[in-house]
Amino acid sequence: MTELIKTPRTGETLPVKAGKRTNPLANVFDELVRFAQSRSLFMLHYCTGCGAIELPPSMTSRFDMERLGIQPMVSPRQADILLVTGYVSVKTLKRIILTYEQMGSPKYVIGICSCTVNGGMYWQSYATAKKLNDYMPVDIYIAGCMPRPEAVIAGLRELMENIRQGKADSWKDYYRHYDHYLGHQQRLFGETWQTPTDVIAEARHYGLFGPDTLGTHTALLEQHQRPLEALEMKVDIPELMARR
Amino acid sequence: MIELILMPLAAFVIGLAMVLMMRRIGARLQRRVGPPLLQPLWDIIKLHGKETQTSHGLIHELGIVMAIGGFVAAVTLMPLPGMNGLAEQGGLIALVYMMMIPSLGLALGVGQCANPNGSIGISRALTAMLAYDIPMVIVVFGVAFFYGSTSLVQIIDAQQAGGFATWGIAEMPLLAFAGLFAMQAMLGKQPFEIYVAPAEIATGPMVEMGGKFLGGLFIMQCFQLYAAGALYTLLFLGGGENWLTFLIKVFAVVAIPMSIAFLFPRYRTEDVVRLVWKWPAMIGLLGIAFLMY
Amino acid sequence: MTSLDHLVLVSALTLALMLLFGRMRIAGRLAVVLYAVQFLLLMQTGALLGEPVASSLTLSVLDLQMHWRYDALSWFFAMITIGAGFFCAWYAAGVWQERYREEGHSPRLFHVALAANVLTMLILLGSGDLLSLFIGWELVSWASFLLMAVGGGPAGRAALRYLVYAFSGGMAILAGLMLIYTQTGSLDYARVLSLLGELSDGQVWLLLLLIGGGFAVKMGLLPFHLWQAAAYAETPGPGSSFLGAISARMGLYALIMLLVAMLGIGRLTAMEVPFTFLSARDLIAWIAALTVIIPTYIALQQHDARYLLAWHGIGQGGYMLLGLMVGNAVGSAGGLFHVFTYGITQAALLMAVFAVVHRTGTADLNKLGGLVARMPLTFLVLLFGIISLAGLPPMAGFVSKWMVYRSLVAEGMPLLFVAAVVGTLGTILSVYKLIHNIFLGQLRIEHEQVREAPLSMLLPMLGLSTLIFLVGVTPGPALSWVAAVQASLGLPPVPYTLGGIEDPRGGLDMLWLVGILMAGFGVGALIFFGLGGRSKRVHQLDNYAGGHFLTADVRYQYSDNFYAGLMHLIGPWYRGAFLWLEKALTATVAFLSAVMNGFYRYAQPALFVLATAVALLALTTA
Numbered sequence A: 001m002t003e004l005i006k007t008p009r010t011g012e013t014l015p016v017k018a019g020k021r022t023n024p025l026a027n028v029f030d031e032l033v034r035f036a037q038s039r040s041l042f043m044l045h046y047c048t049g050c051g052a053i054e055l056p057p058s059m060t061s062r063f064d065m066e067r068l069g070i071q072p073m074v075s076p077r078q079a080d081i082l083l084v085t086g087y088v089s090v091k092t093l094k095r096i097i098l099t100y101e102q103m104g105s106p107k108y109v110i111g112i113c114s115c116t117v118n119g120g121m122y123w124q125s126y127a128t129a130k131k132l133n134d135y136m137p138v139d140i141y142i143a144g145c146m147p148r149p150e151a152v153i154a155g156l157r158e159l160m161e162n163i164r165q166g167k168a169d170s171w172k173d174y175y176r177h178y179d180h181y182l183g184h185q186q187r188l189f190g191e192t193w194q195t196p197t198d199v200i201a202e203a204r205h206y207g208l209f210g211p212d213t214l215g216t217h218t219a220l221l222e223q224h225q226r227p228l229e230a231l232e233m234k235v236d237i238p239e240l241m242a243r244r
Numbered sequence B: 001m002i003e004l005i006l007m008p009l010a011a012f013v014i015g016l017a018m019v020l021m022m023r024r025i026g027a028r029l030q031r032r033v034g035p036p037l038l039q040p041l042w043d044i045i046k047l048h049g050k051e052t053q054t055s056h057g058l059i060h061e062l063g064i065v066m067a068i069g070g071f072v073a074a075v076t077l078m079p080l081p082g083m084n085g086l087a088e089q090g091g092l093i094a095l096v097y098m099m100m101i102p103s104l105g106l107a108l109g110v111g112q113c114a115n116p117n118g119s120i121g122i123s124r125a126l127t128a129m130l131a132y133d134i135p136m137v138i139v140v141f142g143v144a145f146f147y148g149s150t151s152l153v154q155i156i157d158a159q160q161a162g163g164f165a166t167w168g169i170a171e172m173p174l175l176a177f178a179g180l181f182a183m184q185a186m187l188g189k190q191p192f193e194i195y196v197a198p199a200e201i202a203t204g205p206m207v208e209m210g211g212k213f214l215g216g217l218f219i220m221q222c223f224q225l226y227a228a229g230a231l232y233t234l235l236f237l238g239g240g241e242n243w244l245t246f247l248i249k250v251f252a253v254v255a256i257p258m259s260i261a262f263l264f265p266r267y268r269t270e271d272v273v274r275l276v277w278k279w280p281a282m283i284g285l286l287g288i289a290f291l292m293y
Numbered sequence C: 001m002t003s004l005d006h007l008v009l010v011s012a013l014t015l016a017l018m019l020l021f022g023r024m025r026i027a028g029r030l031a032v033v034l035y036a037v038q039f040l041l042l043m044q045t046g047a048l049l050g051e052p053v054a055s056s057l058t059l060s061v062l063d064l065q066m067h068w069r070y071d072a073l074s075w076f077f078a079m080i081t082i083g084a085g086f087f088c089a090w091y092a093a094g095v096w097q098e099r100y101r102e103e104g105h106s107p108r109l110f111h112v113a114l115a116a117n118v119l120t121m122l123i124l125l126g127s128g129d130l131l132s133l134f135i136g137w138e139l140v141s142w143a144s145f146l147l148m149a150v151g152g153g154p155a156g157r158a159a160l161r162y163l164v165y166a167f168s169g170g171m172a173i174l175a176g177l178m179l180i181y182t183q184t185g186s187l188d189y190a191r192v193l194s195l196l197g198e199l200s201d202g203q204v205w206l207l208l209l210l211i212g213g214g215f216a217v218k219m220g221l222l223p224f225h226l227w228q229a230a231a232y233a234e235t236p237g238p239g240s241s242f243l244g245a246i247s248a249r250m251g252l253y254a255l256i257m258l259l260v261a262m263l264g265i266g267r268l269t270a271m272e273v274p275f276t277f278l279s280a281r282d283l284i285a286w287i288a289a290l291t292v293i294i295p296t297y298i299a300l301q302q303h304d305a306r307y308l309l310a311w312h313g314i315g316q317g318g319y320m321l322l323g324l325m326v327g328n329a330v331g332s333a334g335g336l337f338h339v340f341t342y343g344i345t346q347a348a349l350l351m352a353v354f355a356v357v358h359r360t361g362t363a364d365l366n367k368l369g370g371l372v373a374r375m376p377l378t379f380l381v382l383l384f385g386i387i388s389l390a391g392l393p394p395m396a397g398f399v400s401k402w403m404v405y406r407s408l409v410a411e412g413m414p415l416l417f418v419a420a421v422v423g424t425l426g427t428i429l430s431v432y433k434l435i436h437n438i439f440l441g442q443l444r445i446e447h448e449q450v451r452e453a454p455l456s457m458l459l460p461m462l463g464l465s466t467l468i469f470l471v472g473v474t475p476g477p478a479l480s481w482v483a484a485v486q487a488s489l490g491l492p493p494v495p496y497t498l499g500g501i502e503d504p505r506g507g508l509d510m511l512w513l514v515g516i517l518m519a520g521f522g523v524g525a526l527i528f529f530g531l532g533g534r535s536k537r538v539h540q541l542d543n544y545a546g547g548h549f550l551t552a553d554v555r556y557q558y559s560d561n562f563y564a565g566l567m568h569l570i571g572p573w574y575r576g577a578f579l580w581l582e583k584a585l586t587a588t589v590a591f592l593s594a595v596m597n598g599f600y601r602y603a604q605p606a607l608f609v610l611a612t613a614v615a616l617l618a619l620t621t622a
Helices: A026-027 A030-039 A050-059 A091-104 A115-118 A151-164 A170-176 A178-189 A198-203 A218-222 A240-241 B002-028 B039-048 B059-074 B087-098 B098-111 B116-147 B153-159 B173-186 B211-236 B243-261 B269-292 C001-019 C025-045 C074-095 C094-100 C107-125 C131-149 C156-183 C189-196 C199-217 C227-234 C237-247 C248-264 C265-270 C282-303 C305-326 C328-362 C376-390 C396-410 C414-439 C457-475 C476-489 C511-531 C565-571 C575-600 C605-619
Strands: A041-046 A070-071 A080-085 A108-112 A140-142 B053-055 C053-062 C064-070 C535-537
Touching: A026 C107, A030 A041, A030 A151, A030 A218, A030 B039, A030 C025, A030 C328, A041 A091, A041 A151, A041 C414, A050 A080, A050 A151, A050 C199, A050 C248, A070 C053, A070 C189, A080 A091, A080 C189, A080 C248, A108 A115, A140 A151, A151 C328, A170 A178, A178 A218, A198 C131, A198 C535, A240 B039, A240 C248, A240 C457, B002 B039, B002 B059, B002 B211, B002 C107, B002 C511, B039 B211, B053 B211, B059 B087, B059 B098, B059 B211, B087 B098, B087 B116, B087 B153, B087 B173, B087 C396, B087 C511, B098 B116, B116 B153, B116 B173, B116 B211, B116 B269, B116 C396, B116 C414, B116 C565, B153 B211, B173 B243, B173 B269, B211 B243, B211 C511, B243 C189, B269 C414, B269 C565, C001 C025, C001 C053, C001 C064, C001 C107, C025 C074, C025 C107, C025 C476, C064 C074, C064 C131, C074 C094, C074 C107, C074 C248, C074 C457, C074 C476, C094 C107, C094 C328, C094 C457, C107 C131, C107 C237, C131 C156, C131 C199, C131 C237, C156 C189, C156 C199, C156 C227, C156 C476, C189 C248, C199 C248, C199 C282, C227 C237, C227 C305, C237 C248, C237 C305, C237 C328, C248 C305, C248 C328, C282 C414, C305 C328, C305 C396, C305 C414, C328 C376, C328 C457, C328 C476, C376 C396, C376 C457, C396 C414, C396 C457, C457 C511, C575 C605
Parallel strands: A041 A070, A041 A080, A080 A108, A108 A140, B053 C535
Antiparallel strands: C053 C064
16 A cells, blocks of 8 residues: 655655746745745636535535635636545546646645545545545645535635645645556556657656656556657748758 | 836736725635735745746747737726826727737637637637627727827816816716726626636636736736726816825726625626626617717 | 820730640749739839829720829729739749649739739729729629639639629619710719719619719628628639628718719718608718628638628628718728738738648638647737727728728727727638637647748738838827818718827827837836746646646547627527528529520410510610
């Protein structure tokens, strides 16, 4: 099963040197950007199970998440938080990983309900992924079956505080320990598992490459990987090419 | 020359406040507290500050640039109190067409995303444009014809000459109503929110927009709200004698469609077209008939 | 020999050389040079600003003098004609011609057809009296038929359909000319002009119906528009560009001669349509407005890029006539200017579409997509073209359309204004569909290896795009030609400046507008690239699909029935009434001919001839 040593925990600063931020503003106004990030969270609620029912009350008039700057969004590209609200079946997990990889960093994962922590009442199920943080870094778990909206909001507030202090950077861990996460994914989905997002190329592009990004599992991936390079715009005029 | 820098800046700040107002009105109508004061700004900073961003190619990026740039240019054609900008060089018709440039840029950018949700969104947005632009140009024609000019400066001067009695809304109430109706559709607010439709086509044009792409669209939304409010104020509410009255008018104008929006679900595409071609267009034509005869 | 003689002779020489050497590889380049020479010779005639230039050739048929001369109007149209010929010949001169030959067609025939078109149009534009106008008209009709028919297959059928329309139009014009001749005893412009005022309103209506109707066929005005789209779209690439850019405008030229130069807007305004509150001018303006709307919305339904543009070509003709019918300085200038801006726009657009056809082999909008990654320069040409065609700043088409709108506002014509804008909105919708379905969206697997258009085709396209942009930014020089044309037609000349229109009640200055637009784009780029984080380009299959894994073998593209929601509403409004009318007419004629045939065969032929002779005698004496 999981080697717990390798799974990161929230709040733990990672022993990797902080790379340059890709945003030119973020280098200068680091505090401001972090504050804005903590005050404006778009969430994508991946409603896999019963925990989803607690989200509408936390968004609407009783508890009103929007006063904290949190609002629901529709597509993974727009979202900052991935809320996984309940048990994760193997089939669902593929979609969750696809969705997670399509989100723009910094991105945060919140596991709601006991099922995401340890499988909960589905512990004995053959078709359920037990621990979400085997497959992707999870920032906050909100345990409970199901957690009340107060608990959800408390969890979100803790995440906000972590973001403001710069501690919520587990998304970097996905790039730096990609081999680890990919290994768990391959264990569940088989060796031919591949998502449309090229995580390794992204890690290279943004300077998020770590010592554990590549490993035995990524080597396995590369054996069968379909190419994922972007369609670059080519000005390919035959006459000019011939002359060159 | 300094006006040309100040006008887009003012438009952006006012637009930010309008976005806040829109979200606050929505929250109040739903008995919520709503977002804090600087929420629109935090959203934009956060989106631009994203560490990894997904681009689908050069046109995707240039589309957003066009969307922001087109509005930055368009707002300089709308005179503010004490600032005329380029209103003398452009005029009303040029302004209406200038405001289509951002939509074109957005449409191109969305097209490159290769996501059918986005393409459907654009097809609906253009259909909505076909719907609301007809009452809109009827209104524009009526105002330009009534004041005998397409220059916004002259239109405002004529309105301010005799106080409220010479305001467009007092002289041409039918056109003013048609304009308000068209503005609701122009802002894409419920019940005309066909092209965002989050539950159906996953926010349509915005589906593949994340990070600075979405941030650019948030900036564009600020300009769009401002442009709609300011245009209506210039055409019907006598423009701004001074900044205070201008701001009151502009915010009041935008508050009306916002308040209506949160009370409605949305229509289907063809029903939007049918509705907008029937009521505001007919009322607008009636208004012109009153002006001409 | 006058400078006009030189021009026509060189044009005839072009035709002769193409006949002789058209088979050779050099023919295309030779044609380009010859068209350039023609252009220079046209510039030297000085017909625009100076006195009209007469040709030294005059013919005498019966007692009628035929002569040719160039005035500012002829110069303006000839300039566009030769320019279009030049760019289209350039487009055809290189790789296109070779491919055309490989496909088993004859480049010689194509070059000859193009040269014949230019020559006949130059002759038509120089006509100095109604007889030479008619002869030029027929020559142009036959030359267009030749160019349309060279493609064979569906092109041949479309060309034959055109021929039927052109023949009927020609016969109507001939009847109108006979009417004029019997009334005035001459076909000379000056004589006719002086005597035209004495005609009764009924006679003028008849003239309008016969001659105007005949000319309207060529222009594709409602209800004579059905032939045009297929005929223009099926013509081989550069030929289609040429026809689209200028051919139909010959009809406009002749209509300007009839409506503006001979009858005058004043006379048209004075003539009431019986039992209505419309004048003849309103009627023609409404025909123009309907010509804008109906073909534009038919274009919206097309899924073949060539047909889509060809239908738009018909619609854009309506704007020109509409502007001219408004008749004030800005409106008529807008109508005339639109001939030029539309000409360069349509030529560039069709060239871009045919470049795509050249590379991918299809113009079907449902079978393309995502080509911007492979043909970015062609995309740019198409983008400039569609912005101009839709009439958005900062391209040339915006200026001419703005002038038409401005004049409609100034003259207080709300319904026509709304009609014009409805046409523009329809144009925006369908040109977005055009660029989206070809260049945006998902690239198909079979187009992964597509390359950019060949240089010989790309250069004229880029040249035209540059022209579209430059004319949009500084319309002044082109407007100076338009003002000269207006002066020669007796219309009030437009008060133009370098950047646009001078008008105390709301003018236009494109220099400022484009400047602020570019500055705006600069600010936008600064915010986007300067303040935004770094981005990474991703593969097109890395896309939101509600959690679905996309694969290359399943298409993820929205292109067919692009405006489905709109079509739910307006779809049933497409009744095909004109097609129905055309079919009914064809069936009636076929039936009548069968009856006559039967009558001739089974009755006594001698009796038939006698009956016909008696009927004719009775008609002529009565």
